[in-house]
Amino acid sequence: MAWIYLICAGLFEMGWLLGFKLAATMPKYHYLFIVLAVISMAISGWLLFIAQKVIPIGTAYAVWTGIGAIGTLVTGILFFHDSASIGRLLSATLIVMGIIGLKLAH
Secondary structure, three states, X not given: OHHHHHHHXXXXXXXXXXXXXXXXXXXXXXXXXXXXXXXXXXXXXXXXXXXXXXXXXXXXXXXXXXXXXXXXXHHHHHHOOOOOOHHHHHHHHHXXXXXXXXXXXX
């Protein structure tokens, strides 16, 4: 169950970054997106707190930030026209491999 909490925490980690991006690109709804970002931040932190009670904190933190980083990278590519260069995608693959390695080593 702790791994499910950790994966959800990583997804909410993406939420606060997305909220900041939307706040910057949609000034009319600036405060709404900031509030959503803060709520997402709080949920993400709470779920990480629960997960790290069972999962070693170093592993939990690396997986949490990795999910947030990869998810945000993919979101940026798909919805904000960020670069999908081979270097970025190769680097993202290395992050995913590290996350898998941490899970397998646990």
